[in-house]
Amino acid sequence: MSHVPMRLDLVRLGGALVGLHLMEAPELDNFITHYPTKGDDTVEKAHPKYFAPGETPPGGDQPLDKGRVYINRSKRKKGPEPEYFEGVPPEVWEFQVGGYQVCEKWLKDRRGRKLSPEDLKHYQRIVVALKRTIELMGEIDERIERWAIE
Numbered sequence: 001m002s003h004v005p006m007r008l009d010l011v012r013l014g015g016a017l018v019g020l021h022l023m024e025a026p027e028l029d030n031f032i033t034h035y036p037t038k039g040d041d042t043v044e045k046a047h048p049k050y051f052a053p054g055e056t057p058p059g060g061d062q063p064l065d066k067g068r069v070y071i072n073r074s075k076r077k078k079g080p081e082p083e084y085f086e087g088v089p090p091e092v093w094e095f096q097v098g099g100y101q102v103c104e105k106w107l108k109d110r111r112g113r114k115l116s117p118e119d120l121k122h123y124q125r126i127v128v129a130l131k132r133t134i135e136l137m138g139e140i141d142e143r144i145e146r147w148a149i150e
Helices: 004-021 090-094 102-108 117-149
Strands: 049-051 068-070 084-086
Touching: 004 117, 084 117, 090 102, 090 117, 102 117
Parallel strands: none
Antiparallel strands: 049 068, 068 084
16 A cells, blocks of 8 residues: 555645644734733743633633633733633643743743733734644544554
């Protein structure tokens, strides 16, 4: 049996990964998260903090439906609520490259900085890239396992 179709399929999947990792894939702009809060967009010390679906966020009384990444804390006495990205899946938050959690590290590297509108979009594009990477890795693993059996 010829493995050419399988190889072409793996090449296609690998090409999709390259597009994601170079941040060139058009699908990156189909955000799965949103940034619903208004404030100064500054990543504070001791942040980011992740709260998974089912956990209760700081100052909240209901468990979350979707994962949230907080970039700062509540300043209730001073006014604004904490700022966060909503809709970050746990597997995306936990995804590591080179021993680092990508979503966490990107924000940690910006502690003390105000995130620009472009930064806010870029982070959301990273989340899409990682979610799709996880999916593609699963597809690749499935095909390689099937290929080994043939």
